[in-house]
Amino acid sequence: MNITYREAIKQAIREALRSDEKVFLLGEDVGRYGGAFAVSKGLLQEFGPERIMDTPLSEAGFVGAGIGAAIAGMRPIVEVMTVNFSLLALDQIANNAATLLHMSGGQINVPVVIRMSCGIGRQLAAQHSHSWEPIYAGIPGLKVLSAGTHEDARGMLLTALKDPNPVIIFEYTSMLNLERELPDNAGAVDITRAAVRRQGTDLTIVTYGTGVYKALDAANELAATGLEAEVIDLRVLRPLDEATILESVKKTHRVLLVEDAWRSVGIAAEVSARITEKAFYELEAPVQRLCGVEVPIPYPKHLEDASVPQKEQIIEMAKSICAPVLN
Amino acid sequence: MATSVEFPIDKSLGTKLVYEMMRIRRFEEKAAEMYTKTFIRGFLHLYIGEEAVAVGVMSALTPEDNVLCTYREHGQALVRGIEAGKIMAEMYGKQEGCCKGRGGSMHLFDVSRRFYGGNAIVAGHLPLALGFALADKKMKRNGITVCFFGEGAMAEGEFHEAMNLAALWKIPLLFVCENNLYAMGTAIRYSHAVTELEKKGASYGIPSRAVDGMDIRAVLQATTEAVETIRREGGPYFLVCNTYRFRAHSMFDAELYRDKSEVEEWKKRDPIVMFSDYLVNNNLATHEELASLEKKVEEEVNESVRYAEAGTWEPVEQLEEFVYQT
Numbered sequence: 001m002n003i004t005y006r007e008a009i010k011q012a013i014r015e016a017l018r019s020d021e022k023v024f025l026l027g028e029d030v031g032r033y034g035g036a037f038a039v040s041k042g043l044l045q046e047f048g049p050e051r052i053m054d055t056p057l058s059e060a061g062f063v064g065a066g067i068g069a070a071i072a073g074m075r076p077i078v079e080v081m082t083v084n085f086s087l088l089a090l091d092q093i094a095n096n097a098a099t100l101l102h103m104s105g106g107q108i109n110v111p112v113v114i115r116m117s118c119g120i121g122r123q124l125a126a127q128h129s130h131s132w133e134p135i136y137a138g139i140p141g142l143k144v145l146s147a148g149t150h151e152d153a154r155g156m157l158l159t160a161l162k163d164p165n166p167v168i169i170f171e172y173t174s175m176l177n178l179e180r181e182l183p184d185n186a187g188a189v190d191i192t193r194a195a196v197r198r199q200g201t202d203l204t205i206v207t208y209g210t211g212v213y214k215a216l217d218a219a220n221e222l223a224a225t226g227l228e229a230e231v232i233d234l235r236v237l238r239p240l241d242e243a244t245i246l247e248s249v250k251k252t253h254r255v256l257l258v259e260d261a262w263r264s265v266g267i268a269a270e271v272s273a274r275i276t277e278k279a280f281y282e283l284e285a286p287v288q289r290l291c292g293v294e295v296p297i298p299y300p301k302h303l304e305d306a307s308v309p310q311k312e313q314i315i316e317m318a319k320s321i322c323a324p325v326l327n
Numbered sequence: 328m329a330t331s332v333e334f335p336i337d338k339s340l341g342t343k344l345v346y347e348m349m350r351i352r353r354f355e356e357k358a359a360e361m362y363t364k365t366f367i368r369g370f371l372h373l374y375i376g377e378e379a380v381a382v383g384v385m386s387a388l389t390p391e392d393n394v395l396c397t398y399r400e401h402g403q404a405l406v407r408g409i410e411a412g413k414i415m416a417e418m419y420g421k422q423e424g425c426c427k428g429r430g431g432s433m434h435l436f437d438v439s440r441r442f443y444g445g446n447a448i449v450a451g452h453l454p455l456a457l458g459f460a461l462a463d464k465k466m467k468r469n470g471i472t473v474c475f476f477g478e479g480a481m482a483e484g485e486f487h488e489a490m491n492l493a494a495l496w497k498i499p500l501l502f503v504c505e506n507n508l509y510a511m512g513t514a515i516r517y518s519h520a521v522t523e524l525e526k527k528g529a530s531y532g533i534p535s536r537a538v539d540g541m542d543i544r545a546v547l548q549a550t551t552e553a554v555e556t557i558r559r560e561g562g563p564y565f566l567v568c569n570t571y572r573f574r575a576h577s578m579f580d581a582e583l584y585r586d587k588s589e590v591e592e593w594k595k596r597d598p599i600v601m602f603s604d605y606l607v608n609n610n611l612a613t614h615e616e617l618a619s620l621e622k623k624v625e626e627e628v629n630e631s632v633r634y635a636e637a638g639t640w641e642p643v644e645q646l647e648e649f650v651y652q653t
Binding site for chain 1: 393424425426427428429430434436437438443444445446448451452453454455456457458459460461462463465466484485488489491492495648649650651652653
């Protein structure tokens with residue numbers, strides 16, 4: 001049946017709370033308010049204030065508390081209202097969660113899950129529209145996931161809670177109301193591999209997050225022009241699943257990388273470098289990137305839309321990369 | 328800070344306390360020596376002068392309690408029972424160290440003793456301590472969590488977030504401020520508008536008190552009362568131990584920010600000398616017994632160096648281990 005992206009996340013949280021009494025949800029306005037984006041609406045009534053914990057506006061404080069509680073045997077789901085505010089907790093994530101296993105010579109693992117709402121699309125301007133995936137994806141010790149589909153919005157959390165390492169899950173504000181079909185029994189998913197969301201032979205589009213559905217729509221339109229694009233959803237931004245990418249490159253020989261984050265030092269830059277290092281001689285055209293324009297995100301809708309890749313641009317650039325094939 | 332200390336000290340406890348303080352002192356003097364000989368590198372922050380705080384506070388704890396410290400934590404690590412040799416080997420960077428050499432002086436851990444660092448971002452471990460105390464409360468365990476930090480940490484936002492959350496959640500957490508008057512080279516009068524630090528705890532509704540951190544009897548008594556309060560009421564407690572570091576902030580520090588006369592003045596209140604005098608004056612120890620303890624400590628410290636020097640380097644092939652738990 002069709003459900004929203006929001007409902008998929010909520011179902012996962014509910015299932016996690018039901019199946020393990022060590023799981024609790026911790027974050028700003030997750031309880032009485034029902035979640036800033038209504039993701040956890042009703043869970044306080046169902047599970048009570050010990051398991052749905054409203055916190056004050058203390059990002060470093062409650063993210064750190066989640067990390068400590070995870071070390072001490074609990075399984076907290078820490079919700080940072082938006083990725084923008086997560087910078088206030090970056091010390092806890094980068095200096096504590098990511099380092100403790102190493103500094104302690106393997107004694108202390110940190111099984112915390114930190115969810116954050118990410119990205120643009122609601123005219124929230126420059127301080128509420130960040131795509132900070134590249135910051136987190138650059139930190140050894142973290143596992144970094146991006147839920148670009150409804151299946152992952154539900155399934156990633158369940159698997160992440162079983163992982164002995166700190167896992168960051170990026171969810172996307174602009175997708176919350178989006179409906180897609182998701183089987184009732186859709187459950188935990190793998191969190192180690194990228195997914196080939198569409199098979200193709202002419203071009204590989206590598207993307208994640210909000211780029212996944214856009215790229216799939218673009219690929220369907222490209223098919224009408226005779227171009228078969230393969231769409232890879234990275235899903236796991238750290239550690240990257242290089243094998244799936246390289247395999248596809250060896251098949252299609254042409255690559256377009258799509259992401260909302262700023263172009264410089266982004267995930268696409270990393271993927272491009274790896275393709276160049278390991279599959280350079282497979283390429284029949286330069287690897288191309290379609291990324292966020294390097295500007296603080298503006299408020300007006302038309303400028304906001306122009307700040308990140310859109311379906312039309314994906315189609316246009318795919319055609320340009322594949323021009324020799326089309327001719 | 329006149330204190331009327333009534334804490335009962337018998338011969339056995341007195342001997343243990345003075346031995347622990349002597350051991351920290353001698354261990355660190357040896358570490359400084361090995362640093363100048365370049366066997367120990369990186370940062371080395373000595374605790375010399377502050378021994379009464381670590382020994383006094385730690386002596387009031389049980390094995391069920393969690394301990395989180397700063398990067399000036401050799402003292403707490405020794406009192407908690409981590410072998411001196413494993414600490415010295417850690418500082419040498421040898422794989423026989425308590426963290427396989429991966430952490431060094433600033434990152435000593437021993438999970439079997441609930442000793443969680445060795446944390447080197449000032450105030451960064453206070454939020455972690457919240458989590459330990461929260462988990463104990465949720466799982467209905469008996470332990471409390473003790474978190475040490477300096478007065479420098481109290482200028483950080485994470486301190487204030489942690490105090491508020493601990494009070495709000497009513498969790499069993501003992502905040503211990505080791506106020507040695509200097510955040511690196513910045514004197515307390517340049518970093519805190521209100522220098523009676525215990526007042527800051529009161530503003531969060533947390534029972535708070537200050538104690539003479541050079542007097543181990545006062546520290547032990549205050550901590551015992553603090554721990555009783557926490558176990559009885561369930562909520563946090565804030566203890567300020569006013570103390571002084573006799574040595575430089577780290578081995579790189581030329582100490583341009585304070586007068587030698589100030590240091591000399593504080594050395595008159597050396598916690599080991601004061602407590603030794605107390606023991607002798609109250610017939611709890613003789614000079615001969617104290618000399619014999621010093622000899623024992625000397626041997627232990629020398630043995631720790633031998634252990635560290637006999638240690639081995641982790642093969643570079645293992646460089647990428649301990650990044651992810653499999």
